[in-house]
Each structure stands twice: as structure tokens, then as C-alpha cells.
Amino acid sequence: MEMSSDLIKENHHLLQTCILYEVLQKTPIFDSYRSFCDTVGPDAMSYPDFLFWYLRFCRGELDFDYDRSVDPEPKTLMDMPVKLMPKIAKNLDPVERALLRSMNHAIKTVADSFPPAFEKIKIVVSDTSLDWNLNNQSFSCFKKGSGCTLYKRNCSTVEESEECYIKKSLEYLTPLLRVPNLQVNHLSLYFFDETPNFDDRLLVPLNAKSVFIWGRTTKKVVQFLSAMNPGYLESISLKFIFQREREHYRMIYETDQFKQAKNMKLKSPWESFNVEDLVNFSHLEKFKCYLTSENTFQDVPRIRDTISTFKKLESCEMVYFGLRDNPPITAFVDALGAEIPIGPLKEGEQLSITYRYQIPESNSCLEFKIKQNSEHTCRVNIVKLR
CATH class of the missing domain: 1.20.1280 (Monooxygenase)
Known part of the structure; x- marks a missing residue:
């Protein structure tokens, strides 16, 4: 007949005997407590009480009837x-x-008197997993049935949970992101799928100097861009894969984050900017974008004249696509009034032209470096020389 663990719980001396047995076996304290809980139940004795008797028995003090009330109050x-x-x-x-x-x-x-500062935070969200990197610490939470599995990649810990993978991940992420004055040098956010339960919890003001946001729609990207503290944010890089309407770019231009940024990179494989969009970049020091033109002969001088008015500009880079030009680099250089070098190119060498434009009523000039980028595009790097 097996003895019920309830009988042991009700007898203080039997509990102490179990602890003494673990001590005599020279079992480490934490392993001892785990074995103790497995035997008589986790509610039989708290860990601090277990530790008290374990240490007494280790010292050879075997008085089971020792009156603990005479001891001074334990320190916390x-x-x-x-x-x-x-x-x-x-x-x-x-x-x-x-x-x-x-x-x-x-x-x-x-x-809170030591504001946390991260070099980089990266968060990747999909319909089956959520990964996040905090400097050199990596975490992954994967959907598993109705629950999830959490991995901490810098250690061997694996945690199984019945909670949704989004909810479990946010138990770690939300307290961190809500710490006052949290500072991040570079924040990366990737949203491969719509995750409404995640969005509201992550949309907290953040002090990020640089941010990269990758999303399926402009609306999703702008939603998270707007959570960054404007003024503190200096560099913005945005990418979206389902961008069909050019009017959606206005959502970006209207944010305080864009208006107060210094550097900007915008990329969408579905749509490019046109010459009229350039005026929105006048406050930036640096920017990168795709630019499409239906009339290179008219638009290239407009690009040059528009950019020459940007007071804060240091440099910019454009991948230029001339819809009616093949190759576009020839048409672009002709429109600038520059000369194309005569002679064959070396094997593997791509055509490259440098052209300088003196800004009217200024001691500065714009240096254009135009290179063949592909069959249908050329890469234009512009630097302001003072």
C-alpha cells in the first residue's frame, strides 16, 4: 500500500526527513527541491523554507523541533x-x-534611472512565427497547434506553451518596448502577414534613430512609422510589396516622422516616383528612390533644377527608368548635355559618365555619376560639392 503524499504534507517531521535524505545524497539544492516537489507536491513547502532546513542539515544541525520564531526576521x-x-x-x-x-x-x-539603449532591435512577424533580436540576443516563437514553442537561441532553453505565439512573444516584447526613454540606434520591423492582434500592442512611442519597415501595404508601413518619435528619428527606410496607387505615397509625406527626418530610402517593386515627387524631399540631407519618366529629354533637366534648390542636400541616389528609352543611360546623359565617352568598353565594364553642374548664384555644384544599372535602368548618384 502506497503512502499518500497528503500524509507527508501534514507531518512536518516527515517533510524534514525528505529534505535530510536529499542532503545525505549530496543532491544540489535546486535539484533537491525539484525532487522534493515531484514527491510530495509543489505546495508542500516554499523554496525559502526548504532552503532554510536544507542549509541547517548541511551544517549538521539536525534538530527537527528547532523554533524558527526566535530567529531574526529574514532579510529581503x-x-x-x-x-x-x-x-x-x-x-x-x-x-x-x-x-x-x-x-x-x-x-x-x-x-528607470538608467534608460535602456540598444544598438539594434529586429522584429519579424509572420502567420506562423515571431522572431526578435535584441542586440546579440535572439528569440523565436513558433506556432504549434493551438499553442507555441519559444526558443532562446543563446541558450538551450525551450519553452512549450498553450498560448498563441503572438501573445507569448508579447509577454517578453511589450514590457521592454514600454520602458520609459527606451533608445534604439536601428530598429527593423518586418511584417509578412496581417497580424491585427499584434499591431495594437507594438504601437508604442519609440526613440529610434534609424528605422527600416517592411510591409505588405503602405498603410501598414505608415502605421508603424507613425509610432516612432519624430525629431529623434533621423533615417527612414521603407519597403512595401503591394503598392499600386501612387496617391498612397502622400500618406508618407504627411507624417511628422518624414517631415523631420534627415535621410530617406523608399522602395517598391511595383511603383516608382516621378519628377513631381522630388519636391517632397527638399528638407532631406540624403535620399534614395526609384524614379520613372515618360519623357527623359524634358524630365532630366527638371530633376537637375529641382535638386539644385535643396539647401540641405548632401547626396542622393536614384535608379532611373526611362519608359521609352533603351538604354536609358544614353538618353539621360544626352538630356544633361554631357558627353558619352567614345571607344569600346573593357570586358565586364559598364558605361559610366561623370558630369558636373554649377548651381546658379552659388559656389556649389552637383556632381552626377551615371552608370548602367540594367538593360532598362541606370543608377544616378548625385553629390553636392561645396
Whole structure:
């Protein structure tokens, strides 16, 4: 007849005997407690109480009837000298500090006195998984049936959960992203599928200097761009795969994030900008984009004249597509009034032309470097020389 674990739980001496057995077996404390809980149940004794008796038995103090009420009140984390708390918080990485601040209000205040700063954060969301990288720490949460599996790639820990993979991932991400004054040098967001349950939780103001957002639609991309704190954000790179209406670009131009940025890169394989769009880039120091023209002879001088008025411009790069030109580099150079070098190209060499344009009433000039990019496009790099 097996003895019920309930009988052991009700007898304090039997519980102590179980602990003494683990000590005599020289089982490590944490493994001992795990074995103890497996035998008599996790609610039989708390870990601090188990630790107390385990350490007494290790010292050879075997009095089962020892009166613990005569002992001084045990110290807690909050009993440590106040000056030690900032030292502890300072030596933690941003992820550890985010966990520390959740312990209690006093520690939260100390942790928040050290604003977390990340070199890079990358978040990738699909309909089956959510991956995130925090500097050199990597995490992946995969959909598994109605639940999920969480991997921490820098260690062997694998966690199974009955929760949705989105919800489980946000248990880690949301507290971190909501830490006051969180700073990120580069933030990357990839949204391969529509994930409405994820969007609202991630849309929190962030201090990111540089951001790359990859989404299926302009609306999705702009939604997350608008969560970045304007003014702090300097560089924006956007890519969307289902962009059909050029009017949607206006959604980008109207954001404070775009208006206050210094650098911009916009790319869509479905649609390019045209000459009229360039005026929206006048406040930028650097930008990259695709540009399409139906009339190279008319549009290239307009490109040159428009860009020459940009006071803050340092450089820009365009992949130019002349709809009626083949090859477009010849038409582009002719429209600038530059000369095409005479003579054959070396094997593997692509045609490249450099042209300088003196900006009227200025000591500065624009240097154009035009190279053949493909059969239907040429790459135009423009630098302002002062």
C-alpha cells in the first residue's frame, strides 16, 4: 500500500526527513527541491523554507523541533543598502534591467534611472512565427497547434506553451518596448502577414534613430512609422510589396516622422516616383528612390533644377527608368548635355559618365555619376560639392 503524499504534507517531521535524505545524497539544492516537489507536491513547502532546513542539515544541525520564531526576521531584497541598487541596475544589460523593473515600485524607479539603449532591435512577424533580436540576443516563437514553442537561441532553453505565439512573444516584447526613454540606434520591423492582434500592442512611442519597415501595404508601413518619435528619428527606410496607387505615397509625406527626418530610402517593386515627387524631399540631407519618366529629354533637366534648390542636400541616389528609352543611360546623359565617352568598353565594364553642374548664384555644384544599372535602368548618384 502506497503512502499518500497528503500524509507527508501534514507531518512536518516527515517533510524534514525528505529534505535530510536529499542532503545525505549530496543532491544540489535546486535539484533537491525539484525532487522534493515531484514527491510530495509543489505546495508542500516554499523554496525559502526548504532552503532554510536544507542549509541547517548541511551544517549538521539536525534538530527537527528547532523554533524558527526566535530567529531574526529574514532579510529581503529591499533591505540591501540603497546605494547598492543603482550599482546592480547599472551592470545589467537592457533586457535584464527591463525584468528587474517589474519586481516592485522602488526597484522600478532605480531601473528607470538608467534608460535602456540598444544598438539594434529586429522584429519579424509572420502567420506562423515571431522572431526578435535584441542586440546579440535572439528569440523565436513558433506556432504549434493551438499553442507555441519559444526558443532562446543563446541558450538551450525551450519553452512549450498553450498560448498563441503572438501573445507569448508579447509577454517578453511589450514590457521592454514600454520602458520609459527606451533608445534604439536601428530598429527593423518586418511584417509578412496581417497580424491585427499584434499591431495594437507594438504601437508604442519609440526613440529610434534609424528605422527600416517592411510591409505588405503602405498603410501598414505608415502605421508603424507613425509610432516612432519624430525629431529623434533621423533615417527612414521603407519597403512595401503591394503598392499600386501612387496617391498612397502622400500618406508618407504627411507624417511628422518624414517631415523631420534627415535621410530617406523608399522602395517598391511595383511603383516608382516621378519628377513631381522630388519636391517632397527638399528638407532631406540624403535620399534614395526609384524614379520613372515618360519623357527623359524634358524630365532630366527638371530633376537637375529641382535638386539644385535643396539647401540641405548632401547626396542622393536614384535608379532611373526611362519608359521609352533603351538604354536609358544614353538618353539621360544626352538630356544633361554631357558627353558619352567614345571607344569600346573593357570586358565586364559598364558605361559610366561623370558630369558636373554649377548651381546658379552659388559656389556649389552637383556632381552626377551615371552608370548602367540594367538593360532598362541606370543608377544616378548625385553629390553636392561645396
